[in-house]
Amino acid sequence: MDAPAQPMESGATTRARNGACWLVDALVAEGVDTLFGYPGGAIMPFYDALHGAPLRHVLVRHEQGAAFAANGYARASGRVGVCVATSGPGASNLVTGIADAMLDSVPMVVITGQVATGLMGTDAFQELDVFGMTMPMVKHGFIARRVDELPRLVGEAFRIARSGRPGPVLIDLPKDVQLACAAHLPAHAPSPVDAVPRPADASLHEALALISQARRPVVYGGGGIVLGDAVRDFRTFVDATQMPAVLTLKALGALPSEHPLNLGMLGMHGSRAANTAVQECDVLVVVGARFDDRATGKLAEFAPFARVVHMDLDAGEIGKLRHADAGVRGDLRRTLAALTLPCAAQLHARHGEARRQWRALCQQRARAHAARYDAPGDAVHAPSLLRRLSTLAPSAIVACDVGQHQMWVAQHWRFDDPRRHLTSGALGAMGFGLPAAIGAQMQDPRAQVICVSGDGSFLMNVQELATLRRYGLPVKIVLLDNRALGMVRQWQELFFDRRYSEIDLSDNPDFVAVARAFGIEARRVERAGDVGAALEVLLAARGPALLHVAIDTGANVWPLVPPNHNNAQMLDADDVASLPLATTGSEPTPTEDSHALPA
Amino acid sequence: MRYRLDLTLRHAEGALARVLGATERRGFRPLSVDGEAQPDGDRWHLCMTVEGERGEQVLEGQLAKLYDCLAVQVSPC
Numbered sequence: 034m035d036a037p038a039q040p041m042e043s044g045a046t047t048r049a050r051n052g053a054c055w056l057v058d059a060l061v062a063e064g065v066d067t068l069f070g071y072p073g074g075a076i077m078p079f080y081d082a083l084h085g086a087p088l089r090h091v092l093v094r095h096e097q098g099a100a101f102a103a104n105g106y107a108r109a110s111g112r113v114g115v116c117v118a119t120s121g122p123g124a125s126n127l128v129t130g131i132a133d134a135m136l137d138s139v140p141m142v143v144i145t146g147q148v149a150t151g152l153m154g155t156d157a158f159q160e161l162d163v164f165g166m167t168m169p170m171v172k173h174g175f176i177a178r179r180v181d182e183l184p185r186l187v188g189e190a191f192r193i194a195r196s197g198r199p200g201p202v203l204i205d206l207p208k209d210v211q212l213a214c215a216a217h218l219p220a221h222a223p224s225p226v227d228a229v230p231r232p233a234d235a236s237l238h239e240a241l242a243l244i245s246q247a248r249r250p251v252v253y254g255g256g257g258i259v260l261g262d263a264v265r266d267f268r269t270f271v272d273a274t275q276m277p278a279v280l281t282l283k284a285l286g287a288l289p290s291e292h293p294l295n296l297g298m299l300g301m302h303g304s305r306a307a308n309t310a311v312q313e314c315d316v317l318v319v320v321g322a323r324f325d326d327r328a329t330g331k332l333a334e335f336a337p338f339a340r341v342v343h344m345d346l347d348a349g350e351i352g353k354l355r356h357a358d359a360g361v362r363g364d365l366r367r368t369l370a371a372l373t374l375p376c377a378a379q380l381h382a383r384h385g386e387a388r389r390q391w392r393a394l395c396q397q398r399a400r401a402h403a404a405r406y407d408a409p410g411d412a413v414h415a416p417s418l419l420r421r422l423s424t425l426a427p428s429a430i431v432a433c434d435v436g437q438h439q440m441w442v443a444q445h446w447r448f449d450d451p452r453r454h455l456t457s458g459a460l461g462a463m464g465f466g467l468p469a470a471i472g473a474q475m476q477d478p479r480a481q482v483i484c485v486s487g488d489g490s491f492l493m494n495v496q497e498l499a500t501l502r503r504y505g506l507p508v509k510i511v512l513l514d515n516r517a518l519g520m521v522r523q524w525q526e527l528f529f530d531r532r533y534s535e536i537d538l539s540d541n542p543d544f545v546a547v548a549r550a551f552g553i554e555a556r557r558v559e560r561a562g563d564v565g566a567a568l569e570v571l572l573a574a575r576g577p578a579l580l581h582v583a584i585d586t587g588a589n590v591w592p593l594v595p596p597n598h599n600n601a602q603m604l605d606a607d608d609v610a611s612l613p614l615a616t617t618g619s620e621p622t623p624t625e626d627s628h629a630l631p632a
Numbered sequence: 633m634r635y636r637l638d639l640t641l642r643h644a645e646g647a648l649a650r651v652l653g654a655t656e657r658r659g660f661r662p663l664s665v666d667g668e669a670q671p672d673g674d675r676w677h678l679c680m681t682v683e684g685e686r687g688e689q690v691l692e693g694q695l696a697k698l699y700d701c702l703a704v705q706v707s708p709c
């Protein structure tokens with residue numbers, strides 16, 4: 034789309050074409066259709082320019098909601114999410130959502146108002162160095178000190194956010210720059226994204242040589258597959274090579290959940306089949322994954338027999354945590370496409386019988402350790418509910434919050450498209466779910482969007498129920514209420530000798546009444562026998578609706594790799610008696626630290 | 633291990649702070665920092681020595697990703 038050349042008119046008043054008007058036109062030219070934000074003093078010229086503009090602005094009720102909604106919009110659509118806030122507290126409220134986008138590689142452009150350039154550095158009212166604050170959590174940041182810089186900065190911001198490994202880019206926009214005359218500036222022309230580097234032939238040969246020697250290969254697929262738009266190539270690669278595959282939290286759906294070679298998620302709450310396969314494999318083919326500690330468990334004992342082939346667009350990830358015997362830097366689509374046929378041919382020619390037995394062993398373990406959905410009793414069993422819901426709503430986009438319920442979604446939802454699973458993976462930010470669901474619904478009004486939340490997480494951004502209501506977004510919320518900060522409670526039970534400290538939420542509000550107070554339909558379900566009907570009523574609701582689900586406070590997420598253990602040392606509920614209580618969790622050594630904290 | 637870093641940066645707001653911040657956050661302690669803007673004013677040349685336990689490729693890979701970092705070379709010293 035071209036930017037309109039004339040200043041925009043609203044009612045009887047004609048505004049001069051200032052920096053803010055230029056920026057609004059530039060956003061339109063960049064293809065932005067929706068932005069999420071909240072106004073205030075230092076961003077008022079921008080909001081004035083928005084008035085009457087062909088852009089949909091979603092007024093959230095807290096800036097954190099704006100950042101997470103833009104984040105959810107970007108995750109579900111693959112397009113750049115845009116959020117806006119004023120200086121000072123508006124900008125600082127965005128920070129968690131920006132950090133989440135950085136850690137999960139989500140393309141975003143974040144626009145913050147700033148005090149006028151002459152006041153910057155004087156401790157002016159609502160002056161905060163958001164440029165400095167966000168340095169470690171953005172892909173890049175700019176301060177627009179002069180209106181003439183806007184064309185370059187805006188073009189660069191979108192190009193950087195979209196190119197290579199995506200991420201958030203900040204534009205801090207002083208008020209006088211917004212107000213400065215921009216009549217002389219050219220209409221904005223978006224910059225093309227950077228070309229993705231091709232994998233070097235030599236690195237492909239090394240990878241092929243290693244893979245072709247494998248007797249017990251495993252593919253370890255990560256979020257880079259989705260970011261690199263390589264899901265189809267990944268599936269072709271797995272099908273052609275017939276290597277068993279494990280997936281990270283962010284790659285769930287890169288293979289359909291029922292695919293015969295999909296052993297499930299690896300890591301702390303991964304499947305036994307996935308973790309065992311990785312621990313026993315002789316070649317680990319890593320595709321767009323980064324050896325996150327939640328995935329690897331004790332890194333020094335991760336995949337101890339494996340030689341590693343690591344394919345990634347980001348050269349900084351190759352060899353960062355685990356030596357790569359063969360590293361292939363470049364476009365994952367091209368890498369996978371180039372390796373598929375040669376690997377398949379080599380693998381058919383060599384060690385065919387060994388690999389057939391290995392595959393059969395992996396698949397047999399997957400069957401033996403498959404999750405069960407026949408929990409006795411009348412209490413609602415969250416995994417069964419989620420499994421059932423995923424069958425009733427197979428093409429829904431699911432936005433999760435953080436905690437036990439998030440892990441149950443990862444374990445029990447039947448994903449077949451990773452863009453339909455929105456989860457705060459690397460940051461693990463409670464409060465993500467509801468605003469991310471709003472963003473996902475905004476990018477496709479016809480999509481079925483479900484938010485799965487916990488009683489703790491939900492209250493972190495409960496105010497966004499007002500946004501759901503205002504825009505009539507038909508998001509369905511499933512609130513799994515265990516009257517506790519369940520994931521922390523589980524860790525205190527298992528690793529801190531049952532000293533329950535500040536996890537009790539038994540004084541939760543009446544969530545049904547809360548939802549209704551916002552004008553949202555709500556019901557409660559407390560017995561397993563009522564779940565089916567309750568889910569059907571929920572999904573049939575025309576507008577937004579909430580189902581409040583009472584679950585057992587003591588329910589835990591199983592299986593689990595305890596802190597400082599390797600992924601072969603998974604525990605199930607029956608193994609709890611064997612835990613070395615109070616030594617693992619309560620006295621972490623410095624190197625154990627990252628393993629000694631829950632999500 | 634001690635390393636010498638040779639960096640060419642854009643002379644842009646925040647470039648130095650980003651490089652120093654990323655270096656420290658990735659586990660390397662700056663021991664000396666020396667640099668100046670090149671005469672044309674749009675580049676910085678920066679030479680640092682740092683010490684740290686992690687491998688040099690880790691640092692080089694992370695610094696190379698910074699938008700304002702146009703070239704980086706890390707070598708043991």
Ligand SMILES: Cc1ncc(C[n+]2csc(CCOP(=O)(O)OP(=O)(O)O)c2C)c(N)n1
Nearest residue numbers: 436437438463487488489490518519520632
């Ligand atoms: C913003 C934020 N604060 C704290 C935490 C630490 N944390 C991780 S899970 C969790 C409990 C979440 O409780 P709830 O939303 O009720 O989910 P449950 O585990 O009970 O399913 C906490 C406090 C976090 N991840 N994010």
Ligand SMILES: [Mg+2]
Nearest residue numbers: 487488517519
């Ligand atoms: Mg809870």
